[in-house]
Amino acid sequence: MYRRKYMRADALATKYFFHPLRRLIPPSQGRVPILMYHSISDVERSARHPYYETATSPEVFAQHMQFLAQNNYRPLRLAEAVRYMADPGQETARPVVITFDDGYRDFYTHAFPILAEHGFTATVFLPTASIGNTTRRLHQIECLTWGEVEELHKAGIDFGSHTVTHPQLKLLDATMVESEILCSKETIDERLGGAVRSFAYPYAFPEIDQPFRGLLRDVLNHAGYENGVCTIIGTAGPRSERFFLERLPMNTYDDPALFRAKLEGAYDWLHPLQYATKLINTRSTA
Ligand SMILES: [Zn+2]
Numbered sequence: 001m002y003r004r005k006y007m008r009a010d011a012l013a014t015k016y017f018f019h020p021l022r023r024l025i026p027p028s029q030g031r032v033p034i035l036m037y038h039s040i041s042d043v044e045r046s047a048r049h050p051y052y053e054t055a056t057s058p059e060v061f062a063q064h065m066q067f068l069a070q071n072n073y074r075p076l077r078l079a080e081a082v083r084y085m086a087d088p089g090q091e092t093a094r095p096v097v098i099t100f101d102d103g104y105r106d107f108y109t110h111a112f113p114i115l116a117e118h119g120f121t122a123t124v125f126l127p128t129a130s131i132g133n134t135t136r137r138l139h140q141i142e143c144l145t146w147g148e149v150e151e152l153h154k155a156g157i158d159f160g161s162h163t164v165t166h167p168q169l170k171l172l173d174a175t176m177v178e179s180e181i182l183c184s185k186e187t188i189d190e191r192l193g194g195a196v197r198s199f200a201y202p203y204a205f206p207e208i209d210q211p212f213r214g215l216l217r218d219v220l221n222h223a224g225y226e227n228g229v230c231t232i233i234g235t236a237g238p239r240s241e242r243f244f245l246e247r248l249p250m251n252t253y254d255d256p257a258l259f260r261a262k263l264e265g266a267y268d269w270l271h272p273l274q275y276a277t278k279l280i281n282t283r284s285t286a
Contacts, residue, residue, distance in 0.1 A: 159199030
């Protein structure tokens with residue numbers, strides 16, 4: 001069968017140029033890589049360009065967690081990570097945060113058993129309209145049920161909001177934005193006894209839109225959130241905004257060399273490109 005070969009400029013430059021360069025500079029204080037996973041399932045490998053893939057196979061996910069365990073990484077909850085960024089103290093283990101967007105059921109069947117093997121915690125972001133007492137779907141993929149969410153919560157997994165209906169928030173009016181952010185938190189809080197502190201912005205985050213950022217910040221604050229993550233590529237640190245923490249996108253193509261390079265900050269060079277693309281797209285559609 002014909003299989004498309006993709007040019008992985010981002011992977012090649014990260015592994016062979018930016019990673020060796022990054023290792024010459026001592027790591028700065030208070031930085032925390034926040035890993036962004038979606039589905040943990042087998043991937044149709046020729047489906048799309050590796051940069052845009054979001055699924056990670058269970059085998060690759062197991063390798064990633066093994067790497068963290070063998071290299072003295074300690075997974076933190078987001079609230080702990082935010083505290084660490086402000087005051088790194090004498091922490092000897094390397095901090096990392098493991099997050100999952102979309103609340104897919106394969107977190108329960110595939111990711112959680114691997115995390116539990118290492119005693120790792122993680123944060124799962126739920127789009128609450130896709131979570132039911134029986135299985136519902138998002139993007140045609142099965143999601144967790146409330147029974148599973150409660151069981152995972154008891155086992156030490158953190159849950160955050162990923163809105164109610166997983167919309168492009170930027171396309172909604174302020175009242176709808178508020179309702180997506182408030183109602184999702186209320187629903188999860190009710191099920192888990194007031195546990196929600198974190199929010200994950202669905203889809204690409206419009207980081208250059210300052211008025212929208214301001215609106216989101218106000219709504220999140222008012223709703224009682226303490227922190228949040230988005231799709232800005234990079235390592236979070238003392239200068240990050242606590243509601244819009246940068247993350248490192250992970251997928252099945254993250255081989256050990258690329259995974260390690262990302263953890264060590266060698267993927268952060270992509271952010272200026274991501275930013276410039278958003279600027280150009282905004283200008284050309286304005
Ligand atoms: Zn999502």
